[in-house]
Amino acid sequence: MADMEHAIRVQENNVLGTLKLLWIIKDVVPESSLIKLGTLGEYGTPLTGRPLFEGLFPADATIEWDERKWSLGGETTPRDPASFYHVSKVQDTFNILEACKYWWLRSYDIMQGVIFGVYTEELELDKRLRTRFDIDEWFGTVINRFVAQAVIGIPLTLYGKGEQIRGFIALDDAMQCMIRLIISPPEPGQYDVVNQISGLHKLGELAEYVAKVGNEKVGLDIKIQRLENPRVEADSHPFEVVSKKLPRVFGFTPTIKLEEEIERMFKILLEPEIKSRIEMKRHTIMPVTTWQGEKREMRKLEKYDPGTKEYKGYKPIFDT
Amino acid sequence: MADMEHAIRVQENNVLGTLKLLWIIKDVVPESSLIKLGTLGEYGTPLTGRPLFEGLFPADATIEWDERKWSLGGETTPRDPASFYHVSKVQDTFNILEACKYWWLRSYDIMQGVIFGVYTEELELDKRLRTRFDIDEWFGTVINRFVAQAVIGIPLTLYGKGEQIRGFIALDDAMQCMIRLIISPPEPGQYDVVNQISGLHKLGELAEYVAKVGNEKVGLDIKIQRLENPRVEADSHPFEVVSKKLPRVFGFTPTIKLEEEIERMFKILLEPEIKSRIEMKRHTIMPVTTWQGEKREMRKLEKYDPGTKEYKGYKPIFDT
Numbered sequence: 001m002a003d004m005e006h007a008i009r010v011q012e013n014n015v016l017g018t019l020k021l022l023w024i025i026k027d028v029v030p031e032s033s034l035i036k037l038g039t040l041g042e043y044g045t046p047l048t049g050r051p052l053f054e055g056l057f058p059a060d061a062t063i064e065w066d067e068r069k070w071s072l073g074g075e076t077t078p079r080d081p082a083s084f085y086h087v088s089k090v091q092d093t094f095n096i097l098e099a100c101k102y103w104w105l106r107s108y109d110i111m112q113g114v115i116f117g118v119y120t121e122e123l124e125l126d127k128r129l130r131t132r133f134d135i136d137e138w139f140g141t142v143i144n145r146f147v148a149q150a151v152i153g154i155p156l157t158l159y160g161k162g163e164q165i166r167g168f169i170a171l172d173d174a175m176q177c178m179i180r181l182i183i184s185p186p187e188p189g190q191y192d193v194v195n196q197i198s199g200l201h202k203l204g205e206l207a208e209y210v211a212k213v214g215n216e217k218v219g220l221d222i223k224i225q226r227l228e229n230p231r232v233e234a235d236s237h238p239f240e241v242v243s244k245k246l247p248r249v250f251g252f253t254p255t256i257k258l259e260e261e262i263e264r265m266f267k268i269l270l271e272p273e274i275k276s277r278i279e280m281k282r283h284t285i286m287p288v289t290t291w292q293g294e295k296r297e298m299r300k301l302e303k304y305d306p307g308t309k310e311y312k313g314y315k316p317i318f319d320t
Numbered sequence: 321m322a323d324m325e326h327a328i329r330v331q332e333n334n335v336l337g338t339l340k341l342l343w344i345i346k347d348v349v350p351e352s353s354l355i356k357l358g359t360l361g362e363y364g365t366p367l368t369g370r371p372l373f374e375g376l377f378p379a380d381a382t383i384e385w386d387e388r389k390w391s392l393g394g395e396t397t398p399r400d401p402a403s404f405y406h407v408s409k410v411q412d413t414f415n416i417l418e419a420c421k422y423w424w425l426r427s428y429d430i431m432q433g434v435i436f437g438v439y440t441e442e443l444e445l446d447k448r449l450r451t452r453f454d455i456d457e458w459f460g461t462v463i464n465r466f467v468a469q470a471v472i473g474i475p476l477t478l479y480g481k482g483e484q485i486r487g488f489i490a491l492d493d494a495m496q497c498m499i500r501l502i503i504s505p506p507e508p509g510q511y512d513v514v515n516q517i518s519g520l521h522k523l524g525e526l527a528e529y530v531a532k533v534g535n536e537k538v539g540l541d542i543k544i545q546r547l548e549n550p551r552v553e554a555d556s557h558p559f560e561v562v563s564k565k566l567p568r569v570f571g572f573t574p575t576i577k578l579e580e581e582i583e584r585m586f587k588i589l590l591e592p593e594i595k596s597r598i599e600m601k602r603h604t605i606m607p608v609t610t611w612q613g614e615k616r617e618m619r620k621l622e623k624y625d626p627g628t629k630e631y632k633g634y635k636p637i638f639d640t
Contacts, residue, residue: 001422004340004343004347007339007343008336008339008340011335011336011339011415012332012336015331015335015411016328016331016332019327019328019331019404020324020328023324023327026613027324027613046390046395048390048391048392049390050383050390050391050392050395051385051386057398058385060385060386061383061384061385062383062384062385063370063381063382063383063384063392064381064382064383064384065371065378065380065381065382066371066380066639070366070368070369070370071368071370072368072370072383072398075366075370075398075400076398076399076400077398078377078392078395078396078397078398079396079414080395080396080417081414081418083418084339084415084418087411087414087415087418090411090414091335091407091410091411091414094399094401094407094410094411095331095404095407097400098401098403098404098407101552102321102552102611102612102613103612103613104612232421232422291422292422292423292424293346293347293422293423319386
């Protein structure tokens with residue numbers, strides 16, 4: 001949503017790139033499997049509280065209308081992408097779905113939750129594997145941004161009410177899922193979708209976790225700052241996500257605990273070299289672009305100490 | 321589906337073109353309305369017989385799952401596009417939907433049925449307005465192709481069983497619909513979808529109509545030829561389409577009768593100048609590309625005289 005050039009470039013890269021890849025797979029290696037990274041953000045947050053299924057309606061879902069009833073099983077679920085980036089992922093979904101149908105290609109399309117953490121066993125072994133760590137308003141993901149903000153003394157920023165609920169998964173658990181998908185490839189012609197998350201969290205509560213770990217274990221003095229929401233999104237909404245296939249079919253068990261991963265992040269991000277890299281990017285942290293297209297600072301709504309506020313609103317529901 | 325270059329070019333043109341247009345509307349003329357041409361082919365043909373709603377689920381549609389029930393009203397309906405061209409139209413749908421949400425643009429997205437005929441009042445007035453008339457396997461639409469085939473003595477080609485059902489609308493009626501949409505523009509932020517058709521027909525029955533008019537009124541000797549289906553599609557399927565908004569909200573009443581329009585087409589296409597233009601394109605009429613990507617002639621299945629065969633299978637259901 002940054003500007004027209006970025007919106008066009010992301011769709012050109014993602015959509016035309018995936019389409020070209022599909023033709024190449026068909027022509028050169030039709031027996032290979034495409035493991036595609038999509039995002040839970042394809043689905044939006046339906047205000048009815050309808051569960052977010054795994055890409056396609058489950059076999060036992062039915063629709064009723066006009067006093068008649070039909071199965072919805074196997075049909076694509078409604079999409080309501082959160083930005084033009086997320087639109088590009090929806091656009092990919094349909095190219096892949098069709099390529100599997102026309103050409104009997106095979107693909108798992110991963111609707112991934114928000115990634116957090118910087119830990120995998122391999123990354124521990126060699127510091128040269130530490131590549132990018134995004135903390136800006138566009139690419140930065142929320143938990144990683146919170147820890148980076150805490151490390152350089154910026155209050156943790158919540159947008160609007162801060163009651164947005166999202167699905168999350170630690171980097172190492174996401175790697176585990178992908179390995180499990182790779183070693184159990186789809187059948188020819190099979191297009192299947194998995195929701196790849198290990199839990200659901202309300203953003204305001206995540207800010208509390210990060211502040212608690214930072215204050216108690218690292219000795220920081222972290223505040224929380226609510227800002228005007230730059231995005232067009234519900235900031236208080238029901239959220240129920242189905243994520244049954246990875247644990248039940250592919251044997252995925254999450255191994256990373258949220259607070260342990262936050263503590264591990266603090267240790268790494270507080271290393272002087274990393275901290276100074278974050279300092280250099282300090283100016284990219286506060287959001288300056290509204291989803292409506294304005295470039296300006298967001299209004300500050302409320303600043304408070306962690307532990308002084310109770311997050312109410314909806315409780316997330318996680319079907320595994 | 322012709323080849324990689326065409327698939328990429330159609331998505332580049334349609335998707336990036338529409339995205340650029342949306343940004344320009346936002347920046348320059350945000351109060352204008354976008355009347356967008358999509359296609360009924362975005363929906364596919366659900367084998368459950370579930371109705372094809374108008375882009376978004378109607379307010380009184382509900383989903384039942386896990387012994388619970390939710391409204392689906394307003395959510396995007398499942399999409400199952402019939403080719404990469406149709407995928408590009410689905411991809412447009414989501415860019416437009418989101419632009420209306422973020423920027424309060426306004427749009428009617430028309431899911432148009434298959435166009436037939438070459439008549440409008442304006443086209444009658446000046447022959448210079450006769451521009452392209454597509455009869456090839458890609459751009460040619462079925463009724464127009466049938467009449468063109470009949471005019472140059474090729475049997476009318478049906479793919480597979482020939483029991484595919486599609487929604488149709490005559491060119492002049494489509495123009496009437498668009499004018500009605502233009503004079504009743506959407507509200508700011510409103511994204512709405514209309515299914516723009518005047519009737520549903522089975523392709524095998526359309527071949528009979530064209531043959532009957534051509535044989536009885538024009539004195540031709542038309543045969544029907546079933547071919548191996550080059551496409552990946554059901555050739556016998558239920559089909560129920562909802563198209564209530566145009567007649568009920570916008571006052572659309574179809575004025576063109578199918579057999580009259582076919583007769584009018586015969587008159588025009590038999591004009592020596594037009595007939596010779598069709599003769600020049602004779603080599604483009606028979607399909608030579610399978611949806612799986614092969615380039616070859618299709619197997620001939622059965623050739624028969626019109627009136628000797630009864631088309632059974634599903635009856636179309638048209639909700640107006």
